[in-house]
Amino acid sequence: MTQIDYSTDFYRNHAQEYARVADLFLQSVYAKSSHPNLNHDWDLWDRLVQLAPGLRGLDAGCGAGARDVFHAWSQGYDIVGIDSVEENILETRLLHSEIADKVFVADLKRPLPFDDESFDFVACNAVIQHIEPDVVQKVVLPGFARVLGPGGVLQLMFKCGEDVTTVFDKDYGIDRSFRLYQESELLEVLSRLDMTLIQDQDPRKLSGLMYFTDPKSVDHCVFYARKSLT
Secondary structure (H helix, E strand, C coil): CCEECCCCHHHHHHHHHHHHHHHCCCCCECECCCCCCCCEHHHHHHHHHHHCCCCEEEEECCCCCCHHHHHHHHCCCEEEEEECCHHHHHHHHHHCHHHHHHEEECCCCCCCCCCCCCEEEEEEECCHHHCCHHHHHHHHHHHHHHHEEEEEEEEEEEEECCCEEEEEECCCCEEEEEECECHHHHHHHHHHCCEEECCCCCCCCCCCCEEEECCCCCEEEEEEEEECCC
8 A cells, every 4th residue: 555655654653764774875875876976865965065155054854863964963063953753853862862952853844943044054855755845835945045044055855757656665665655846946946035056167066957866766856056145
């Protein structure tokens, strides 16, 4: 039976296993990448912090275990992680007590609980696939733009295409359904929020619209967008 991934039930039921899958990078190594230097999640992270104007960061949808928050914190970044599922945050605090005060429950479908211009970078990786398009356009993306400081950078990764896709996830042994997004529509919204796609003239550096296929054989797009300095 297909388990629709829009609800929080999947994450509530699989928090411990999700943290294990993330830690082992089972779904974080890419196939059919459009860029020779884009092979896994840490490639994106390294480029994000290179582009960001400072050390303050937000992982928007950090997931159980908050692997990326722990990684960033270990490197000296002033980062926090939020997730809408309480079980994900509890699992993170169990695994990484060092960042217990850096992660907490917050829902991207509601206004973010941060002051304006609180962060130098925001990472939102494979999260909007669980949120309806009107909410992404009217709440999620404007929220990111608001909490980013001048020159701040958003890293947005999403499953790309039209409508919804359902695939079998062998790591959990179930079918999962995801909302798909078109990059042009997301960039149009961000443009209205004074955010611009980062495109580097050096082809060796990650920039522009980048694509890859994950181990579930689902196509993804990822890009960086910078907030205006004024």
